[in-house]
Amino acid sequence: MNPLDDFKLHTERLDSPGVSAIAITPSNSALLAKVSRAIYVGGSGNLAVEMLGGQTPIVFVGVSAGCILPIRVTKVLSTSTTATNLVALY
DSSP: OOOOOTTTTSOOOTTSOOSOEEEOOOOSSOOOSSOOSEEEEEEOEEEEEEETTSOOOEEEEEEOTTEEEOOOEEEEOSTTOOOEEEEEEO
């Protein structure tokens, strides 16, 4: 039996909580499976990304562990990314 979802009938928007997630392996060539809604950073460091708008590289410097960045990205670059345990939220 599935748990009750009181919000099942609500319209999902960009500022809604993520409903799925996938671990990210940074790569200079591989795109994410889907454009992210946000990125969770498990271990502090720098995060280099290609934004949905095409800007690359954008480096978020000194991102704290446990931070959720509400950014829409197509790629997390291995070059310049030192943050760890990254998760894309959708």
